[in-house]
Amino acid sequence: MTYTAPPGTRVGHVHLKVADLDRAIGFYSGVLGFEVTQRIGDQAAFLSAGGYHHHIGLNTWESRGGAAPPAGTTGLYHAAFLYPDRAALARAVQRVLDAGIALDGASDHGVSEAVYLTDPDGNGVELYRDRPKAEWPRSADGSLAMITAPLDLRGLLAEAA
Numbered sequence: 001m002t003y004t005a006p007p008g009t010r011v012g013h014v015h016l017k018v019a020d021l022d023r024a025i026g027f028y029s030g031v032l033g034f035e036v037t038q039r040i041g042d043q044a045a046f047l048s049a050g051g052y053h054h055h056i057g058l059n060t061w062e063s064r065g066g067a068a069p070p071a072g073t074t075g076l077y078h079a080a081f082l083y084p085d086r087a088a089l090a091r092a093v094q095r096v097l098d099a100g101i102a103l104d105g106a107s108d109h110g111v112s113e114a115v116y117l118t119d120p121d122g123n124g125v126e127l128y129r130d131r132p133k134a135e136w137p138r139s140a141d142g143s144l145a146m147i148t149a150p151l152d153l154r155g156l157l158a159e160a161a
Contacts, residue, residue: 016056016076016123019121032092037054038054045058068123079123079124080114090156090158093115093156093157096117102117103115106150109146109148109149111136114127
């Protein structure tokens with residue numbers, strides 16, 4: 001028997017173990033622009049966009065001063081942050097570059113445009129925007145036909161102004 005999650009089900013937030021809470025807040029708030037909604041000393045912080053209680057939880061409960069997991073191990077591949085439109089994505093990517101943070105990649109998936117980077121604790125981060133559903137690529141049978149093609153990063157960044 002296969003269970004299907006009901007329509008409207010969403011992923012509500014991501015909670016990350018970090019080595020240094022202030023450094024993580026500097027990235028997620030100072031660079032990406034998420035607002036700190038609550039802080040519990042040097043143990044945890046909760047951040048959001050648009051006044052939600054939290055989209056991102058950061059904690060040092062089991063990881064204070066710890067190292068990023070080594071390559072080749074299981075764990076979080078990346079957390080993805082959806083921006084409302086192309087201009088908002090462009091402004092976020094421009095802030096990342098202005099902060100001196102290197103990009104790991106940038107892809108056009110047909111359904112979305114995505115930029116990939118790594119946070120200060122080695123966690124993968126995807127910043128993306130979805131194209132309107134009517135523009136999503138489809139196969140002859142109507143099924144979704146996502147792609148991975150190079151993203152026109154220069155064109156995207158031109159929209160940051």
